Amino acid sequence: MHSKPDKASWGLTLGAIGGLLFLHFPMFVIFLYSFTTDEATYSFPLPGFTTKWFGVAMGRQDLWDALMLSLQVASVATLAALVLGTLAAAAVYRSDFFGRDAISFLLVLPIALPGIVTGIALRSAIGSMEIPFSFWTIIIGHATFCVVVVYNNVLARFRRMSGTQIEASMDLGANSFQTFRYVVLPNIGTALLAGGMLAFALSFDEVIVTTFTAGQQSTLPIWIFSQLVRPRDRPVTNVVATIVILITFLPIFFAQKISAESSETEGGSK
Amino acid sequence: MTHPAIRFEKVSRHFGDIKAVDAVDLEIKDGEFFSMLGPSGSGKTTCLRMIAGFDRPTAGSIFLYGQEVSTLPPFERDVNTVFQDYALFPHMNVGANVAYGLMIKGVAKEERKKRVDEMLDLVQLRGFADRKPSQLSGGQRQRVALARALINHPKVLLLDEPLGALDLKLRQQMQIELKSIQQRVGITFIFVTHDQEEALTMSDRIAVFNQGKIEQIGTPSDVYERPATSFVAGFVGTSNLIHGASAKRITGEEGTYSVRPEKIRLAYAADSFSPKMIYANGTVRDVIYLGLYTRYLVEIEGGDTLVIIEQNLRSTSMDVLKLRGQSVRLSWEKDHMTKVGG
């Protein structure tokens, strides 16, 4: 034996730590900057610390409007994704029909193709049908790429669930609806939760498709984008960015933990 | 009751070109412990699934106590199943699992609780109602699955290789227990297995399946002592098949004959002659000493090799191993040899 297979070399460990730092350091920077006293530039080191920008942000009606719009859009888009994604997952799980690969491919397309493709396609289609751009056109756009998140989570859970459970339930006298309520739903419950939370986070942050499907409304990410191109309220933007991170962090973290744990316990019982 | 518990009338189930079950006729009597025995892919599990309603026949009819059920969904049949992987609901505790069928039927809560307790007593799991299936051992899960099915008082209970996942000791214990539970509740049990010992231990009657057809139906002793086909002879226990030149030499007739290894006696020299016995001369090719007994491979005149098992009542390993290469004379009673078809 030339080396112990279980021990990573220092070079590899260093590379891994470096990659991890690169992934997370920028988030920390935003957090830091939301406390800066510098109003005009992004100077570093920070000239001083203050929490006043949180108060300023709280007082801004345009931010509240954007936040409320983002929350509403994310909630409705998540709901649509839950329904469509679960239906598609159930259909693909229960049968071996030839088109199942095509369905997975179709559902993953909106996140595999650049957002701009989805965005401009929807914009020109909606525009040519002379539907006014509104809250609902944003939802239509967001639902296309949120469905796959729920679909993947629920399908994975279906595949881990012992198929005889459904047979057992019917065998014990439960019809399809009772079986769904008492056996299927509790089994996929956490997958729905995880998929739903991811879909929510995805929709809450989305900016590319939204710029094409929104009319005059501004979601929170669109508000940030406008500040990126033409910075006017630097300190407030820092605060808003921090808030966006905090709002999306918890659902994503718990969604990931749910998926990781459910696959772990499954592995353990085998 | 005049009707049999289960009757198959020319039942077939085809998957594409594969005939999983091929025009099977079958009658299972009320209250019997009936086993479907066969290798995997022989059609026994498909038959079970058609009785449960998970699968429907491509052709033919299935009757449950005289009522045609071929197309009824599982939730409209008075039949319950114990699954191979138990299929317990992981999100419910043991009590809720067992009560499931009653809950669906809308039985009141107190009544449910009372009957769950009775059932758990029956399967010796008193006090386990609040545990989760994941906290149980394999044997305990098996009992929960049994209780969950029996609580509904089905007309027929189906068991799909339920002991397959258990270790040998537990399996033997459960075999005895299952049989005694069946006698207590008096429900018709249909038991699918590929383990011949299991089938022989518990069953009133056995159907031996092969390639979608039933080769033989009979009591354990019928199937063991008078196998109808060479497949049955080979699948149920080990059996010596004597054919061709060897058969002609011994019996004077062409054909295939089966003799169980433990029925053959081994003599070192010609002993007395009896007209009730059959004799054959041969050479010991191999001796395998197995402690409790010894297995001999003897090539008889005509070319067939027979397996002979003898208990080591008086002999030691030194004694038996000396026999390798010796000429011997084999004998067995005429009654112990059956002519088999196929």
Add this chain to the structure above:
Amino acid sequence: MANRLSAFFFRNPKLVTLLLLSLPLAYMVVVYLGSLFALLINSFYYLEEFTGLVVKEFTLSTYGQLLKPANLGIFGRTAGMALAVTIMDAIIAFPLAYYIAKFASPRLRTYLYIAVTLPLWSSYIVRVYAWKLILSKEGIVSWFVDLLHLNFALDWVLSLPGIGGSSLSLSPIGMFIAFCYIWLPYMIVPIQTALERVPKSLLEASSDLGATPAQTLRTVILPLAFPGVVAGSIFTFSLTLGDFIVPQSLGNSRFFIGQAVYSYQGTAGNIPLAAAFTMGPIVIMIAYLLIARKLGAFDAL
């Protein structure tokens, strides 16, 4: 009633599958594929220059406009950036993916996996914004460079034609860094998945047969990780091709595909040209997906 309906469902499993599928499929086909198809049709129309209206007549002239040197330059620049980002991400992703797949304890692995995928789902726009802060003239990087007295090196890099600019946050280098950062998780996850499928015994066999760790890496691990790299590159490449947020926020005034599409459909109202532009990334991606499938990369997705 419920029983009768259930029984009907049970006897017609194919019908149930169809019913389940109808709603999501209708949505995706009508809304999504329908829009994509409408976009394709649009790319065969053209914009009448004087009136500024779209003329709905079949023409290839819009595609002809793509071949203008300026537009070809946009394609070249974007594809070059996408390629550079993909290669860099593969290099950064590999050690972390390898560590997670083969060396982390199960518990640590769960947390590392979450740490990697967390940015995948969160705050795309905020993460772009972070680099605006970090790379700005008076920001952290400048401060750090100053601390090390390396200002001359930074100035020299920024003076390079093609990749330089007035500051890091207004240069292709800045875009490059931001792109690498944003798409990195998309590269780590598939490589990790591919490496997790490599049985440990294979690595032991290699070292047992006398290979040094470096040789094992080169002859066993890297080839087996390759499908993962290809799978990851589908995302890094595609997402870079179509992005307009990063070039808009961090780049200089030279256009990328995403920006061109954005501005043509927006201020210019030239939807046919914008549509023709998006066909570029779509065609490149479809070709890429087909090649990737041949290489077996889909298994690592």
